[in-house]
Amino acid sequence: MLHIDPLRLLFAALLLVAGPPLPAATLSGVVKEQMKMDRASAASQKRIDRMADDSERMLAEYKLALRQYDSLKRYDDQVERLIRSQEEELREIDRQLAGIETTQQGVVPLMARMVETLERFVALDLPFLPEERHRRVAELKALLDRADVSVAEKFRRILEAYQVEMEYGRTLEAWTGELETAGGRRSVDYLRVGRMLLLYQTLDHRETAVWDPAAGKWQPLGERYRRPVMKALRIARKQAAPDLVRLPVPAPEPVK
Numbered sequence: 465m466l467h468i469d470p471l472r473l474l475f476a477a478l479l480l481v482a483g484p485p486l487p488a489a490t491l492s493g494v495v496k497e498q499m500k501m502d503r504a505s506a507a508s509q510k511r512i513d514r515m516a517d518d519s520e521r522m523l524a525e526y527k528l529a530l531r532q533y534d535s536l537k538r539y540d541d542q543v544e545r546l547i548r549s550q551e552e553e554l555r556e557i558d559r560q561l562a563g564i565e566t567t568q569q570g571v572v573p574l575m576a577r578m579v580e581t582l583e584r585f586v587a588l589d590l591p592f593l594p595e596e597r598h599r600r601v602a603e604l605k606a607l608l609d610r611a612d613v614s615v616a617e618k619f620r621r622i623l624e625a626y627q628v629e630m631e632y633g634r635t636l637e638a639w640t641g642e643l644e645t646a647g648g649r650r651s652v653d654y655l656r657v658g659r660m661l662l663l664y665q666t667l668d669h670r671e672t673a674v675w676d677p678a679a680g681k682w683q684p685l686g687e688r689y690r691r692p693v694m695k696a697l698r699i700a701r702k703q704a705a706p707d708l709v710r711l712p713v714p715a716p717e718p719v720k
Contacts, residue, residue, distance in 0.1 A: 578622050579604045590662040590675055600625055633659045638700035655697055665693050674712055
């Protein structure tokens with residue numbers, strides 16, 4: 465629909481009233497001119513509207529660009545701080561590497577002594593998981609002679625073995641294994657209580673024994689320990705809730 469300016473329409477009406485009657489052809493030309501001006505005005509308004517939309521879009525894009533710049537600036541500052549920290553860390557590593565040869569001269573003999581100490585400790589300890597623990601020591605001894613393994617890795621593996629042995633001292637464990645007897649090998653349930661106790665019970669629950677470190681052999685236990693050991697085995701296997709269990713804990717020896 466064409467938009468007709470009221471002022472222009474009033475002006476044309478006044479001309480018609482004030483002046484002599486115009487010929488039909490002249491009046492038709494005036495109307496056509498007015499319609500042309502209206503179309504031109506509508507086209508101008510559309511261009512103005514498009515320019516306003518473009519301006520709003522450009523303003524929104526500008527604001528978005530500012531936010532992105534601010535975010536990138538903060539990220540760049542963070543990366544710069546990280547790079548400075550890494551550079552300082554690299555300088556510290558260089559200082560450490562400068563003295564690594566001197567360090568190795570002291571670490572290598574220390575590692576050998578640590579493995580020897582661990583081997584003696586396993587030999588004198590309660591005889592639980594003997595194959596696994598002796599194999600671990602043998603692997604460490606072989607590792608010390610390998611040139612393709614760094615000193616740091618060797619030291620880490622030794623500390624890891626010590627950590628495993630330390631864990632044995634504060635855990636409760638039960639497993640089924642073979643027991644060597646005069647009559648041959650048989651399967652029994654073993655129970656380890658830290659490093660204080662090592663017991664076994666036959667699968668039929670008829671025989672229960674405890675390892676005597678002083679005598680270096682198994683000592684049979686009486687009937688009164690049969691059920692407590694059965695209960696402790698279930699607790700160790702998480703088949704029963706933790707509870708107090710009466711077990712034959714050896715008395716502490718006086719320090720000489």
